[in-house]
Structures are given as structure tokens and as C-alpha cells.
Amino acid sequence: MTEEAAGNVYRVQDEVSLLRASLTGETEAWGEIISRYKDAVFGLCLGFLRNRADAEDITHDAFIRAYVNLRRYNLEKRFSTWLFTIAANLCRNRLRYRRNHPVAELPPQIRGGTDPATIVARDDRHADVREALTKLPYGYRAPLVLRFYNDLPYREIADILSIPEGTVKTRIHRGKAMLKELMEEERDPS
Amino acid sequence: MSPNSIDDILRDALRQEAAETAGGLARLEERIVVELGERRPRLRVSDWLRQLLAPTRGGRIGQLSVVGATATICLLLGVFIANQAGLTNTSPGIRLTPTLAEDGNQEVLFVLPALDASDVSVVGNFNSWEPTALEDDDNDGIWTASIPLSPGRYEYAFVIDGRWWGQDPLADEYVQSFGEYSSVRYVGGGDGA
Missing domain, CATH: 1.10.10.10 (Winged helix-like DNA-binding domain superfamily/Winged helix DNA-binding domain)
Incomplete structure (x- = not known):
């Protein structure tokens, strides 16, 4: 196994360990998960919503929502897909809300x-x-x-x-x- | 515009836009960790109860068996009295009774009285929070499931007709996430699942 491949395996295992720790209530482990994914989630929200303040709100809410529902996440599945699904659903709800409460877009x-x-x-x-x-x-x-x-x-x-x-x-x-x-x-x- | 140029422009534009406007994400993880910590108090039952019931190391297996038997008697007595008194909405309670299996794992019996329930399952970190059904073959309102578990720390909760119920009165400790409790038990003296 190459050094790079070994690094990737470690990274995957480490993420699962962080998620397991988060499941047992270790919020610091969840903080590490946030550090890894916050840019990806924010970029997704910004692209969907076209509004910076809303994107920041939904990024925050997505990580809270994911933590609260973490026990419903299947560890065998890809975590990013589950997290992005939560963020996408929150974005969709926010866009519905914005139809009646419009704000300036970017x-x-x-x-x-x-x-x-x-x-x-x-x-x-x-x-x-x-x-x-x-x-x-x-x-x-x-x-x-x-x-x-x-x-x-x-x-x-x-x-x-x-x-x-x-x-x-x-x-x-x-x-x-x-x-x-x-x-x-x-x-x-x- | 070449076929791929729109791909490249779109990719670069989105990334640049996100990078330029990501200032609000500074210390997001710290803020959320603090917020979660404030919302999620960890509750513990009294020390004597934890000492009595938590691990099943060595001599405590016998101790736990006595407790389990007593609890079962009390449980059945309670169900009998409730039936006699016409109390159909008996509060749920559970007994987690570990017994040693031949392969070294512990057969953990999940018992839940739920007289009016039609569907009862247990979810926890041992089954990735996917429901494992409890059975009530004789329709006496006592639902059971036996699950082999290796030594470790287990979080779990019951789902009764779709409703979350996570406060096992005999749990070693509880964890709470935004109003939803889960119970924690240590099986076989382990400290991590």
C-alpha cells in the first residue's frame, strides 16, 4: 500500500471514529466534522440560495440538524451524501420561505x-x-x-x-x- | 464558447464566490460545539444504582441476576395489578438483562411492557440505529428481543408505535439531544461500543 493510500484509509477510519464519538455525545468530535465539511456545505448553500446571510444560517442549521439526527445516520453509507441531503432540504425550505419574504440576492x-x-x-x-x-x-x-x-x-x-x-x-x-x-x-x- | 469552457467558468466562479464570502464561517465549529453543549445536559442516575447495575464483571453477574429476577417479578406483578385495576395505559419500563453466551458475547434481553402497543422496536448504536423488532408472541403486552452484544457501552432507545422512548429507568446514564433521551448501559464491563 502506498503512503498516499494508507493516508486515505486513515482518513476514512478517522471520520468514522469521529462520527462514533459524536454519537456518544462528544461534541468536540462533532466540531472536527464541522471543520472538515463547513466549506463544502457553505458553498452548496450559497450556490443554491444565492444569498450570503441565508447560506451562513443554513450551514449552521445543517450541522445542528445533522448532529441531532446523527443516530439515524447509517455509518456504512457515505456521510457527505447524508449531510448534503440535509443541507439541500434546508435550502429548499428556505427558498420556499423566501418566496413570501424576499431579500436581495447576491x-x-x-x-x-x-x-x-x-x-x-x-x-x-x-x-x-x-x-x-x-x-x-x-x-x-x-x-x-x-x-x-x-x-x-x-x-x-x-x-x-x-x-x-x-x-x-x-x-x-x-x-x-x-x-x-x-x-x-x-x-x-x- | 467551447463545450467545456462553461464547465470551467462555472466551477471557478462558484469556488471563487464561496471563498470570497466564507468569512462568516470563522469559528463556526466552536460556536456550534458551545451551543450543543448548552442544549445537551448529560444526566446520571445515582452512583449506587450505577454500581449495582452497570457492569457485569465477575461477581456482579450474580448480583445482576438477582436484580434482574427481582425486577421481572416486580414487572409482572405490576402488569397483573394494572390489569386487575383496569389500567390499560401502563407506563413503559424496560429490563436489560445480560446473560453470558457460549461465544463470550452477552445475550442481552430487552424487555418492554407496552400493553396497548402494536409495534415495538429497539434502536441503538449496536444496530446503527436501525430498528430491531421486539416480539410479543403470547399477546400479554410484554415485548422482548434477545440481542448478542460484545462488552461495551451501548446507547439505545425504544420506538413504541412510532414514538421515541429513551428513558430506561435502570439505565446507567442518559444522553439527551434536544428533548430526545437515549439510555446508556455498559455490558460486560466495557467502556466503549
């Missing part, structure tokens, strides 16, 4: 400035795609975020969103096409 990025031309162009593209993502329906936005931010395979995305794997593939394909159209409209409104 503002478009400030473009240009004194940056070199290449950086300006890249930042413009990033701003365009973020803006387009915000306009995309949730059903298309969520699979795109899980695929391109969280780097998840189709099967796992399907589990998290409770939709068939084929639907995930279709929505990602169609979602990217919609993003391109929205970005082109943004550049050339006529």
Missing part, C-alpha cells in the same frame, strides 16, 4: 477596476455566470452546484435531490445550455 460582482485586462475578462465571465445562475430555476441550479462546486457524481446528486439519475444528467445538460443563453443575453441585450 449583488453582481464589481467589474473592471485597475486589474490587468486578463483578470478583468475572467472576472467578467465569473460575474456573468453567477448572475445567470441566480436567474436559473432551482431545479436546474441545484444539480449544477452539486456537480461543479461539490464535484459529485450523478448518482450522488440524484440521492441528495431525490430525483432519478437520468433527470440529473438532463438537468445539468439543459442547465448549462440555459446558462449560456442567459450569459449571451447579458452581453448582447438586443
